[in-house]
Amino acid sequence: MANLKDLRNRITSVQSTQKITKAMKMVAASKLRRAQEAAEAARPYAERMENVLASLASSMIGQVGGPKLLAGTGKDDIHLVVVATSERGLCGGFNTNIVKGARAKIASLIKDGKDVKIVTIGKKGAASLKRDYGSRIIKHFDMSHVRRLAYGDAGPITDYLLASFEAGEFDVCTLFYAKFQSALTQIVTEQQMIPAAFDADNIVDLGGAAYDYEPDETEILEALLPRNLGVQIFRSLLENAASEQGSRMTAMDSATRNAGDMIDALRTTYNRTRQAVITNELIEIISGAEAL
Amino acid sequence: MAEKLHFELVSPEKLLMSSDVDMVVVPGVEGDFGVLINHAPVVSTLRVGILEVHSGDAPDRILVRGGFAEVNPQGLTVLAEEAMPLSEVNREALEAQLKNAEEDVSDARDDDQLAKATKVRDRLVEILGVLDLAA
Numbered sequence: 011m012a013n014l015k016d017l018r019n020r021i022t023s024v025q026s027t028q029k030i031t032k033a034m035k036m037v038a039a040s041k042l043r044r045a046q047e048a049a050e051a052a053r054p055y056a057e058r059m060e061n062v063l064a065s066l067a068s069s070m071i072g073q074v075g076g077p078k079l080l081a082g083t084g085k086d087d088i089h090l091v092v093v094a095t096s097e098r099g100l101c102g103g104f105n106t107n108i109v110k111g112a113r114a115k116i117a118s119l120i121k122d123g124k125d126v127k128i129v130t131i132g133k134k135g136a137a138s139l140k141r142d143y144g145s146r147i148i149k150h151f152d153m154s155h156v157r158r159l160a161y162g163d164a165g166p167i168t169d170y171l172l173a174s175f176e177a178g179e180f181d182v183c184t185l186f187y188a189k190f191q192s193a194l195t196q197i198v199t200e201q202q203m204i205p206a207a208f209d210a211d212n213i214v215d216l217g218g219a220a221y222d223y224e225p226d227e228t229e230i231l232e233a234l235l236p237r238n239l240g241v242q243i244f245r246s247l248l249e250n251a252a253s254e255q256g257s258r259m260t261a262m263d264s265a266t267r268n269a270g271d272m273i274d275a276l277r278t279t280y281n282r283t284r285q286a287v288i289t290n291e292l293i294e295i296i297s298g299a300e301a302l
Numbered sequence: 303m304a305e306k307l308h309f310e311l312v313s314p315e316k317l318l319m320s321s322d323v324d325m326v327v328v329p330g331v332e333g334d335f336g337v338l339i340n341h342a343p344v345v346s347t348l349r350v351g352i353l354e355v356h357s358g359d360a361p362d363r364i365l366v367r368g369g370f371a372e373v374n375p376q377g378l379t380v381l382a383e384e385a386m387p388l389s390e391v392n393r394e395a396l397e398a399q400l401k402n403a404e405e406d407v408s409d410a411r412d413d414d415q416l417a418k419a420t421k422v423r424d425r426l427v428e429i430l431g432v433l434d435l436a437a
Contacts, residue, residue: 048315051315051316051317052314052315052316054310054312054316054317055312055313055314055315055317055381056314058310058312058372058379058381059381062345062370062372062381066345160315161313161314161315161383220343221343221344221345222342222343222344222345223344223345223346224330224331224332224344224345224346224347225331225332225346225347229347230345230346230347230370233347233370234347234370237368237369237383240314241314244314
């Protein structure tokens with residue numbers, strides 16, 4: 011039988027754990043609000059950018075010699091998988107889910123005989139991918155110094171991707187991140203970045219008129235496509251940040267609740283044991299008195 | 303002029319401006335152009351310059367850098383990588399930054415640092431150049 015002192019210690023320790031998870035939940039909730047605002051504020055830009063590019067791209071379809079970022083290299087041999095995760099743990103299934111999605115994609119690409127290279131953003135994903143695909147990781151971006159995500163933070167990643175694409179190090183680039191839907195649900199999203207893919211629905215109806223381009227279409231496309239890559243990366247990082255906080259909030263909420271349940275159960279055991287000890291002592295006294 | 307042009311100014315971080323105005327003068331790469339209501343659809347990239355928003359009294363002048371403008375039947379959308387109202391631009395602060403940036407360029411120890419510092423410096427030089435013209 012567990013003795014009383016042990017039980018008391020257990021209860022105190024679970025109580026202090028509960029305090030921590032509760033505080034983490036609160037912090038995550040306030041960070042989530044900020045991250046969510048940032049993600050929403052960034053949406054108009056990314057959407058407009060996509061609209062313009064979609065209409066530009068549709069006018070370029072079928073033309074030979076379009077920019078490589080749009081048309082691709084014409085090959086499909088080397089795939090680059092960019093996996094964006096968080097820098098910190100304790101956020102439920104957030105990192106695991108993203109990595110799981112990326113892993114499935116990588117495995118199926120390898121099965122199809124493609125060469126796969128991996129770029130990781132954020133420590134957590136890198137750590138768990140390193141075990142199986144360590145040799146395939148060609149670059150890691152550390153985001154731990156970033157406190158508040160600014161557009162400039164996506165710059166190095168974009169520059170690196172563009173440079174290695176120019177150098178012919180990969181043909182197709184896919185990005186994995188978690189799209190924020192609510193604090194409860196985050197959707198792991200796979201987005202093809204290079205060659206750029208667009209929704210045909212996004213094209214703005216001009217009512218029969220055609221766009222004038224200044225300078226010409228090709229030059230605009232060449233200027234816009236790299237910029238679009240940066241915007242897409244920035245947006246996915248923002249979505250990721252919001253998702254991470256949402257996921258952490260939910261995880262910490264249930265951890266707090268579990269700790270509460272545990273404390274209740276421990277307290278019941280504690281009280282029962284205490285009562286048993288008292289009863290025992292009484293029996294000893296009474297039977298001692300009777301024996302006289 | 304009864305009808306007004308719907309104008310939106312967006313940066314990657316947020317929607318900066320969304321309102322109905324009389325006219326906007328956009329600094330395109332091939333020259334400034336004014337946009338009124340019912341302008342023909344145009345897509346143009348921007349150079350570093352001053353965007354003028356005319357609506358009633360004195361025009362609002364906004365410094366924009368990088369990006370493009372799109373005119374469609376719904377109105378004008380300017381997507382700028384950087385945008386700040388001219389009234390908020392602090393010349394001394396920029397010059398101090400430029401000085402720092404130039405020191406960074408001369409202090410750079412490897413190519414990575416040099417590229418980064420040069421980028422920062424060039425940006426400041428561009429902005430200051432525009433300010434000189436505007437003054």
